[in-house]
């Protein structure tokens with residue numbers, strides 16, 4: 499009788515422990531901000547929002563090729579040789595230019611190497627940047643709004659009669 503009771507108690511405790519662990523694993527308890535720390539505080543809110551610079555002015559390859567591209571320092575300095583040159587952040591920007599170093603921006607959207615994602619084909623099909631990237635013009639710091647998981651791609655492809663052939667995305 500005592501043995502049975504002990505076994506039952508043990509079972510209950512193990513059950514509770516496992517339950518608790520599963521819960522911990524699935525609950526979104528980790529609320530740390532995952533936006534990367536960028537080398538410079540570049541703000542889309544300021545440039546694309548307040549100043550209304552077009553996305554394609556800076557990400558100029560999005561329309562013509564698979565990779566949207568982050569602008570060269572050259573483009574930034576076309577304004578910042580004259581604008582806000584007294585600000586420490588802009589002097590830091592000019593420092594990269596003087597040393598002929600690219601700004602080491604941290605990438606937030608990055609698919610694994612085995613996936614092919616063509617920006618230009620999506621833009622040609624009239625998909626807006628905001629569908630996949632959110633309201634970037636309101637972001638002081640870049641955030642990722644979509645999972646970029648295979649299911650996310652496939653859902654939209656099914657809805658739009660785009661290809662769901664494995665070889666379309668995995669070449």
Ligand code: HEC
Nearest residue numbers: 545546551552553556603604605606607627631634635640
């Ligand atoms: C003045 C130039 C400029 C304009 C205008 C601009 N961007 Fe950017 N964008 C950048 C720079 C620089 C970065 C890299 C730094 C960062 O992530 O904040 C970047 C990063 C991004 C990224 C993240 C890349 C990654 O994975 O890390 C996305 C997405 C993006 N921009 C979308 C947009 C969209 C959409 C618009 C228009 C609403 C826009 N950008 C307007 C300069 C610009």
Ligand code: HEC
Nearest residue numbers: 538539540544545549551569573574577581582585587588
């Ligand atoms: C079309 C002109 C233009 C271009 C191109 C441009 N900027 Fe700016 N940027 C501005 C203006 C205007 C401000 C606001 C200046 C102010 O508040 O005095 C600004 C502000 C900034 C600031 C904040 C300065 C501060 O500390 O207050 C940073 C950092 C910056 N830009 C970085 C960049 C980078 C990096 C690029 C290239 C990817 C870029 N800018 C391209 C016009 C531009």
Ligand code: HEC
Nearest residue numbers: 553557560565566567568607608609615620625626627630
């Ligand atoms: C259908 C979804 C979708 C649309 C629409 C889209 N993007 Fe992207 N974007 C992505 C994905 C997915 C990645 C990651 C690509 C990779 O890692 O190969 C990405 C990456 C980026 C990057 C960083 C890497 C790179 O390609 O240079 C920038 C910048 C960017 N997008 C800007 C834009 C801009 C600007 C627009 C609108 C003109 C736009 N995107 C439209 C899905 C989209």
Ligand code: HEC
Nearest residue numbers: 614615619623625629646650651654655658660661666667
């Ligand atoms: C907003 C919905 C949407 C999302 C999200 C989306 N796509 Fe697409 N995709 C489209 C549309 C629409 C087309 C164009 C179909 C056409 O032109 O026939 C397309 C075309 C493509 C093509 C070219 C297919 C071909 O026939 O050659 C590839 C590759 C592709 N997408 C990959 C991806 C990947 C990878 C992702 C996820 C990271 C993704 N797409 C997310 C809507 C989407």
Ligand code: HEC
Nearest residue numbers: 609610613646647648649651652655661662663664666667
């Ligand atoms: C519309 C684009 C698209 C199509 C079509 C597609 N995939 Fe994927 N696939 C992705 C993306 C994006 C990822 C990477 C993100 C992820 O792991 O979910 C991925 C990842 C994978 C992975 C790796 C998963 C992992 O955990 O690393 C496998 C395996 C895979 N796909 C197999 C397939 C097979 C088999 C098909 C055809 C039935 C297919 N995919 C069709 C976009 C696509």
